[in-house]
Amino acid sequence: MEKYFDRVGKERLVMEQWEKVKELEELGVYPFGKRYDKAFMIGDLLSSSPESETVFKTAGRIMGFREQGKAVFAHIEDQTGRIQVYIRQDQIGEELYAIVKKLGAGDIIGVEGKLFLTQKGELTLRVSYVELLSKNVRALPEKFHGLTDVETRYRKRYLDLIMNREVKDTFIKRVRIINGVREFLNKKGFLEVETPMMHPIVGGAAAKPFITHHNALDMELYLRIAPELYLKRLIIGGFDKVYEINRNFRNEGMSTRHNPEFTMMELYQAYADYNDMMDLTESLFQYLATEVLGTTKIEYNNKEIDLGKFNRIHMVDMIKDITGADFWQELTVEEAKALAKTHHVQIADHMTTVGHIINEFFEQKCEEHIVQPTFIYGHPVEISPLAKRNS
Numbered sequence: 001m002e003k004y005f006d007r008v009g010k011e012r013l014v015m016e017q018w019e020k021v022k023e024l025e026e027l028g029v030y031p032f033g034k035r036y037d038k039a040f041m042i043g044d045l046l047s048s049s050p051e052s053e054t055v056f057k058t059a060g061r062i063m064g065f066r067e068q069g070k071a072v073f074a075h076i077e078d079q080t081g082r083i084q085v086y087i088r089q090d091q092i093g094e095e096l097y098a099i100v101k102k103l104g105a106g107d108i109i110g111v112e113g114k115l116f117l118t119q120k121g122e123l124t125l126r127v128s129y130v131e132l133l134s135k136n137v138r139a140l141p142e143k144f145h146g147l148t149d150v151e152t153r154y155r156k157r158y159l160d161l162i163m164n165r166e167v168k169d170t171f172i173k174r175v176r177i178i179n180g181v182r183e184f185l186n187k188k189g190f191l192e193v194e195t196p197m198m199h200p201i202v203g204g205a206a207a208k209p210f211i212t213h214h215n216a217l218d219m220e221l222y223l224r225i226a227p228e229l230y231l232k233r234l235i236i237g238g239f240d241k242v243y244e245i246n247r248n249f250r251n252e253g254m255s256t257r258h259n260p261e262f263t264m265m266e267l268y269q270a271y272a273d274y275n276d277m278m279d280l281t282e283s284l285f286q287y288l289a290t291e292v293l294g295t296t297k298i299e300y301n302n303k304e305i306d307l308g309k310f311n312r313i314h315m316v317d318m319i320k321d322i323t324g325a326d327f328w329q330e331l332t333v334e335e336a337k338a339l340a341k342t343h344h345v346q347i348a349d350h351m352t353t354v355g356h357i358i359n360e361f362f363e364q365k366c367e368e369h370i371v372q373p374t375f376i377y378g379h380p381v382e383i384s385p386l387a388k389r390n391s
Contacts (some may be wrong), residue, residue: 355380
């Protein structure tokens, strides 16, 4: 019954909003998708002095709305921030104020006015003109609890972005990170390239592909699971440094941390080895952290992570340090399996090489101990078939 009343309540709220739409139309206001000359982002207002004589013209979605006599306090938001607006009937006139009284959370408005500080010290826009740009007819999630259901947040990302400011900030940082990757690599002499998304073979990684059909050629093609093979062909063709920021597709499981399509950056450099790649990667992360966050120190899982210094350790050395198992000595597969049994490392039937067993030791016993940025090198060739051997 509770779910029934929730549904009925939501339907009633939607009907009430449609009634307001009808009333707005009767007032001569078209309530959806109106063009507006937005001269300032809200972030511009937030960085301005309350003493400024500028008449700011901006727009955003109403995130909070309360009436107080013949005045309204509201908060509006765009991608750059949120600001309070103060609307008084005696300043905008009765006709406009009649429209304001039909506004609410979720509506998108355009406003003009000057800045001032309230008695509580909050930067606020004193509105001299207001215009409805788009009416919202579906209620936003309740403001105190917000949108917390994980499935809904990922299925309805637009709603997640509206209700959770930190998610919007994450999206913006992602854009800045990708731009930063380009800036960094371009300055290092790398060329950004595009390679095919549809491949005649599955290659470059171990994953299950999405399959499509090319009608003109009457053949099956595979959406790429990695760009590796084509990027290496460019190196063969005479390019010294190439990179690609691309979409890849893997027809496997889904979770909040694993998507069937995702963005990858992959680069290749002629005449370099793994030491050069570690140097480059460390410099890249330090550059991005400084450019995007202004610091190389971040907090993750309640721990401070310092991107200013990366550790470097051979996989076999780390296994020896943590478990005591020594894979530097020559071992047969049976001896390696016996070592795994002694250390309670689970080995699947298809793992028939010492390299596979080394990798399982690392994943089951060592990964959890890595907190600070760390390069693990010396991976067994059995799990890295396309990689260059250490020289």
